[in-house]
Amino acid sequence: MKYDFNRIIDRRNTRSYKWDQSEKLFGDKDILPLWVADMDFESPPAVKEAILRRVQEGIYGYSVTSDSYKSAIAGWYRRRHDWEIQKEWITDSPGIVTSLSLSVELFSNPGDQVILQSPVYYPFYDVIRMNDRKVASNPLKLEDGHYVMDYDQLEELMSGGAKLMLLCNPHNPGGRVWGREELLRLGELCLRYGVTVISDEIHCDLAMPGHKHIPFASLSEELSDITLTTLAATKTFNLPGLQTSYIVASNPELRRKFEYKLKTLSLHMSAFFAPEAVEAAYNEGGEWLDQLIQHISSNAEYAIGYLAEHLPQVKPMKPEATYLLWMDCRELGLDPEGLKKLMYREAKVAFNEGSVFGTEGQGHLRINLACPRSILAEALERFAQAAAPYVN
Numbered sequence: 538m539k540y541d542f543n544r545i546i547d548r549r550n551t552r553s554y555k556w557d558q559s560e561k562l563f564g565d566k567d568i569l570p571l572w573v574a575d576m577d578f579e580s581p582p583a584v585k586e587a588i589l590r591r592v593q594e595g596i597y598g599y600s601v602t603s604d605s606y607k608s609a610i611a612g613w614y615r616r617r618h619d620w621e622i623q624k625e626w627i628t629d630s631p632g633i634v635t636s637l638s639l640s641v642e643l644f645s646n647p648g649d650q651v652i653l654q655s656p657v658y659y660p661f662y663d664v665i666r667m668n669d670r671k672v673a674s675n676p677l678k679l680e681d682g683h684y685v686m687d688y689d690q691l692e693e694l695m696s697g698g699a700k701l702m703l704l705c706n707p708h709n710p711g712g713r714v715w716g717r718e719e720l721l722r723l724g725e726l727c728l729r730y731g732v733t734v735i736s737d738e739i740h741c742d743l744a745m746p747g748h749k750h751i752p753f754a755s756l757s758e759e760l761s762d763i764t765l766t767t768l769a770a771t772k773t774f775n776l777p778g779l780q781t782s783y784i785v786a787s788n789p790e791l792r793r794k795f796e797y798k799l800k801t802l803s804l805h806m807s808a809f810f811a812p813e814a815v816e817a818a819y820n821e822g823g824e825w826l827d828q829l830i831q832h833i834s835s836n837a838e839y840a841i842g843y844l845a846e847h848l849p850q851v852k853p854m855k856p857e858a859t860y861l862l863w864m865d866c867r868e869l870g871l872d873p874e875g876l877k878k879l880m881y882r883e884a885k886v887a888f889n890e891g892s893v894f895g896t897e898g899q900g901h902l903r904i905n906l907a908c909p910r911s912i913l914a915e916a917l918e919r920f921a922q923a924a925a926p927y928v929n
Contacts, residue, residue: 540825542578542832543909563881569916570887574709574861576775576907578829580814583821584774587813600807602629606816610783613819617742620755622785628796629783631804633739636767636784636795637703638664640735643794644765645670645701652694652702654686655895658709658737662895665703673699676897677711683854684711688722695730702727704736706753707744710863710894710903712856714748717756724753724760733791734764739782742773742826744858745834754785761787765795773826774818775907781811833860836906836913843914847921850928860907866891867900869927876902884923886916 548556555573560566579585607624614620630636641664645651650673651665665672675691677684704723707714715723727734734753741750754764769782786792799805840862841853850868871879873892880886880902891901906913 538828538831540828542829543911545909545911546577546579548577559887563887565881565885568881568885568887569912569919571905571908571913571916572887572889572903574772574905574907575777576860576905577909577912578775578907580775581818581822581825583817584776584814587817588810591810591813597809600809600812602807602812603816606812609816609819614752617823618750618752618755620752623787626785626787626792627783628786628792628799629781629805629807630767630795630799631780631782633737633767633769633771633782634660634664635804636765636782637661637735637737638668639795639798640765640767641665641668641670641701641703643798644733644735644791649701650694650697650699652691652699652732654705654708656710656891656898656901657703657705657894659893659895661703661705661737674895676895677708683857684708684713686715686719686723688726691723692726692730695726695732700730700732702732702734704734704753706736706738707740707750707858709740709859710861710889710891710898710901711854712859712861712863714744714750714857717751720751720753720756724756727763728759732763734760736764736766738766739769739772740859741768743830743833743860745830745837745856748857750858754787758787763788765791770815770818774814774822776811776814776818779808779811779814781808781815833906836860836908836910837862839910840904840906840913840917843917844921847917848924848928851924856906860905862904862906863891864888864902864904865900866902868929869900869924870929871900871927873899876900879923879927880920884919886919888916888920 555570559568607627611622647669650671652673653661654675673694678687736753744750754761766785771777852865854863889903891898
């Protein structure tokens with residue numbers, strides 16, 4: 538392949554959130570980190586070149602968003618996801634979690650219930666509880682080795698008064714790509730009960746071969762009108778340190794409220810480097826992404842095969858999207874603290890411990906597959922050897 542995703546890049550001593558905190562967070566500087574969701578790969582060459590051109594300007598003043606930046610975003614979703622976005626629907630935000638938190642504040646009231654589908658990305662809980670709202674959990678059900686929605690319980694929550702839902706599409710940590718019929722059935726309930734949907738689609742570009750992401754707001758004009766979608770190029774092209782994201786909302790009232798709050802907090806100014814990087818990624822990064830997905834898919838197959846052979850008591854959920862592998866470790870018989878001890882002290886690896894994703898995540902671990910194969914192989918070998926004494 539043109540891009541070498543198996544090349545080892547030493548990220549230590551680069552102020553890396555992932556690599557330079559092992560001793561502080563896990564008690565050992567030699568722990569192998571496969572936890573936080575950034576990749577151990579260089580971003581596409583076009584991104585680096587765009588940032589370097591910007592650096593060379595030498596004056597780093599206040600900036601505005603260009604029309605070409607929004608055109609790049611709209612063009613990407615038209616080509617990759619068959620979603621026609623109008624440029625005026627796009628509003629920049631510093632980050633996905635910022636957008637989620639502002640949306641909870643703006644589109645619900647203190648004490649209200651906000652729906653999420655657990656287990657789910659742990660900041661979903663934070664943005665609800667820290668905004669003085671109540672978590673209305675709609676636990677996903679496990680069927681045929683993957684998660685499905687519990688529509689009956691979901692309808693109970695909506696008919697009981699919950700008017701805001703945080704949707705994770707594709708799902709993190711389970712890696713589900715929600716199908717058209719699944720989303721339409723969800724949308725029917727939301728329209729029936731007047732529920733606004735905040736759809737986190739940051740992993741939308743990382744669908745595995747054979748799967749296709751469907752933007753929730755693309756299903757119909759009626760669903761678009763009740764949806765605010767949070768998006769970013771950061772997961773797709775490994776740009777999280779640039780602190781860039783955007784929302785898409787066709788409903789002018791939702792968008793107006795969101796933009797007003799951004800201005801109230803003085804978060805409405807354009808970043809200096811991020812738009813150039815995002816524009817370059819969307820205009821020139823397609824081939825890089827296609828090859829990345831091949832690498833991630835291959836790593837997933839390797840990990841699933843390795844565990845089946847060496848630690849069959851641990852049952853991974855084959856991801857349909859994301860570069861994250863969700864593993865059911867309950868047969869090891871360990872509570873959250875026991876899993877941490879197994880990882881940090883015995884295996885010398887750091888995966889994400891599952892209880893942070895909600896009660897339904899207890900006994901699970903999440904592995905970041907976005908690394909060279911040799912790193913993944915070493916982490917799995919360390920973990921399987923350390924887990925052997927716990928196998929009955």
